[in-house]
Amino acid sequence: MNLKSAEARKFRQFDLKKKFRISESIIQASLFFAGILSIFITIAIVYELGKEAMLFFNDPDVTLGKFLGTTKWQPGIGQYGIWALVSATLVTSFIAMVISLPLGLASAIYLSEYASSKARSILKPVLEILAGIPTVVYGYFALLFVTPILKSIFGDQIQVYNMLSAGLVMGIMILPLISSMSEDALSAVPRSLREAAYAMGATKVETSLQVVLPAALSGIGAALIVGISRAVGETMIVAVAAGSGPNFTFDPFKAAETMTGHIARISGGDLSYNSIDYTSLFAIAMMLFLLTLVLNLISQQIVNRFRERYE
Amino acid sequence: MENKYAIEANALSIYYGSFMAVNNVDMLIEAQKITAIIGPSGCGKSTLLRAFNRMNDFVPGCHVTGELLMQGKNLYSKDIDPVEVRRKIGMVFQKPNPFPKSIYENIAWGARINGFKGNMDELVEQSLLGAALWDEVKDKLQDSAYALSGGQQQRLCIARTIAIQPEIILMDEPASALDPISTLRIEELMQELKKNYTIIIVTHNMQQAARVSDYTAMMMLDKEGSRSGTVIEFSETKRIFTNPKDKRTEDYVTGRFG
Ligand SMILES: Nc1ncnc2c1ncn2[C@@H]1O[C@H](COP(=O)(O)OP(=O)(O)OP(=O)(O)O)[C@@H](O)[C@H]1O
Numbered sequence: 090m091n092l093k094s095a096e097a098r099k100f101r102q103f104d105l106k107k108k109f110r111i112s113e114s115i116i117q118a119s120l121f122f123a124g125i126l127s128i129f130i131t132i133a134i135v136y137e138l139g140k141e142a143m144l145f146f147n148d149p150d151v152t153l154g155k156f157l158g159t160t161k162w163q164p165g166i167g168q169y170g171i172w173a174l175v176s177a178t179l180v181t182s183f184i185a186m187v188i189s190l191p192l193g194l195a196s197a198i199y200l201s202e203y204a205s206s207k208a209r210s211i212l213k214p215v216l217e218i219l220a221g222i223p224t225v226v227y228g229y230f231a232l233l234f235v236t237p238i239l240k241s242i243f244g245d246q247i248q249v250y251n252m253l254s255a256g257l258v259m260g261i262m263i264l265p266l267i268s269s270m271s272e273d274a275l276s277a278v279p280r281s282l283r284e285a286a287y288a289m290g291a292t293k294v295e296t297s298l299q300v301v302l303p304a305a306l307s308g309i310g311a312a313l314i315v316g317i318s319r320a321v322g323e324t325m326i327v328a329v330a331a332g333s334g335p336n337f338t339f340d341p342f343k344a345a346e347t348m349t350g351h352i353a354r355i356s357g358g359d360l361s362y363n364s365i366d367y368t369s370l371f372a373i374a375m376m377l378f379l380l381t382l383v384l385n386l387i388s389q390q391i392v393n394r395f396r397e398r399y400e
Numbered sequence: 401m402e403n404k405y406a407i408e409a410n411a412l413s414i415y416y417g418s419f420m421a422v423n424n425v426d427m428l429i430e431a432q433k434i435t436a437i438i439g440p441s442g443c444g445k446s447t448l449l450r451a452f453n454r455m456n457d458f459v460p461g462c463h464v465t466g467e468l469l470m471q472g473k474n475l476y477s478k479d480i481d482p483v484e485v486r487r488k489i490g491m492v493f494q495k496p497n498p499f500p501k502s503i504y505e506n507i508a509w510g511a512r513i514n515g516f517k518g519n520m521d522e523l524v525e526q527s528l529l530g531a532a533l534w535d536e537v538k539d540k541l542q543d544s545a546y547a548l549s550g551g552q553q554q555r556l557c558i559a560r561t562i563a564i565q566p567e568i569i570l571m572d573e574p575a576s577a578l579d580p581i582s583t584l585r586i587e588e589l590m591q592e593l594k595k596n597y598t599i600i601i602v603t604h605n606m607q608q609a610a611r612v613s614d615y616t617a618m619m620m621l622d623k624e625g626s627r628s629g630t631v632i633e634f635s636e637t638k639r640i641f642t643n644p645k646d647k648r649t650e651d652y653v654t655g656r657f658g
């Protein structure tokens with residue numbers, strides 16, 4: 090090469106001196122700040138929750154034994170059994186996952202392994218619309234549409250407010266989330282693995298279910314965890330459709346109030362800052378936080394057990 | 401084997417959409433021999449190889465004209481099941497692609513989905529012995545296949561292919577990602593395998609083609625300016641490398657181009 094201009098000669102110059110690159114530093118600093126910020130916010134939330142929850146547990150009337158050992162929740166008259174709320178959260182979340190996990194996975198497998206690009210271009214927007222519906226709309230959909238259908242099937246066995254309807258609709262709400270996260274995980278499985286399976290004389294079903302699916306399991310596990318967190322934390326649907334009154338029961342036909350539904354209802358009314366009702370909300374929130382954490386850890390364990398790593 | 405030829409292509413052309421990638425190939429591939437396909441990059445070697453076991457079915461828009469005959473049946477006729485074709489014509493890829501399962505399961509899986517009912521432990525052992533991998537892995541059959549080296553992974557891929565007992569094994573540059581020692585092992589293995597299987601191998605390595613193969617097909621773009629490849633010369637390897645008929649073949653195998 091034989092470039093003549095001054096700029097060109099300068100380009101060739103030999104300079105190994107350390108340079109200060111301002112844009113690199115700015116970007117690095119902002120990324121660091123963003124990372125720190127999310128950690129800080131998490132700590133702040135946990136701290137605030139813990140502080141207020143301590144006030145609740147410091148009340149001479151409240152004991153941890155009562156909190157975890159009884160099943161009636163009515164702080165106004167000295168009943169502090171958190172299981173009355175936890176049970177409803179578990180039942181509705183369980184129903185939601187029973188609906189959304191298989192359906193979400195099935196639609197993900199269909200989208201990533203089977204769908205023609207035309208089918209995909211119709212189905213994906215539909216799923217995105219599902220994901221964009223406000224949860225309060227889902228709540229009234231459960232109460233005004235799904236519940237009457239359930240009533241016509243089960244008759245008077247099922248109450249007007251019931252956990253089944255709320256759980257089912259919550260499952261529909263979570264389905265697009267599970268589906269799109271799982272689809273990403275499935276699409277990320279290298280083509281070479283599919284080809285390996287086909288070259289062994291595998292059918293499409295064998296390839297999808299026995300090679301691609303297990304290889305995508307860690308991503309699907311992430312979808313499962315996010316889905317569970319969504320279900321446990323969902324508020325509007327259960328507040329509208331599941332019932333408003335703590336009720337310790339695992340019968341999905343019954344009305345019961347979840348932790349989130351209870352917090353929403355109580356905090357909506359007049360509350361004085363030092364009442365037991367007020368501090369109890371933080372204890373519930375703390376419990377909610379722990380429950381989510383435990384469920385996440387359990388799902389993580391399950392996924393780790395079954396997943397297959399490629400590379 | 402009742403038939404001298406394992407597979408034959410008659411006027412086989414392969415298209416990606418309207419683009420003809422491989423033009424009018426006639427080949428009689430002898431059973432229990434190693435046939436090498438050589439030629440410059442982009443001339444359609446992989447395309448042709450993948451046509452043999454209908455792997456191109458997965459490429460949208462890819463279709464063929466002409467015939468591909470195996471034991472008298474056209475593998476592209478309507479009543480042929482491509483899944484069965486692939487079971488009879490196995491394939492080893494350029495980059496080792498074991499399943500993310502245990503070494504044992506890598507081999508057992510293919511046999512199981514193809515309805516193998518015998519003693520699985522025995523099949524796994526025999527397949528690994530056949531792929532010259534048994535001694536290296538016999539104590540860690542339950543380990544992940546990804547814990548193996550690249551060369552070992554490639555031999556595992558060969559082992560799982562022979563576990564389903566195909567008639568023909570297709571290999572697309574099976575040693576190009578491997579070091580010389582692993583390459584040598586694979587080549588030795590091929591000599592062993594050809595006692596029972598017909599092997600068709602695509603390779604960029606002239607010495608490899610000369611060393612291992614009995615027959616060699618030379619592919620080239622069919623004429624100046626065209627993008628379609630074809631087989632310009634196909635005969636015994638010795639002949640291709642010492643006394644080719646076509647000037648282009650001679651230039652290619654001796655390293656003189658254009
Ligand atoms: N999936 C595809 N869709 C469209 N065209 C393709 C596809 N795969 C290959 N081709 C084209 O077909 C021609 C032959 O490709 P092929 O991969 O068979 O070449 P090759 O001889 O194997 O080359 P190499 O030695 O580099 O592997 C090329 O022009 C390539 O661009």
Ligand SMILES: [Mg+2]
Nearest residue numbers: 445446447572
């Ligand atoms: Mg190729």
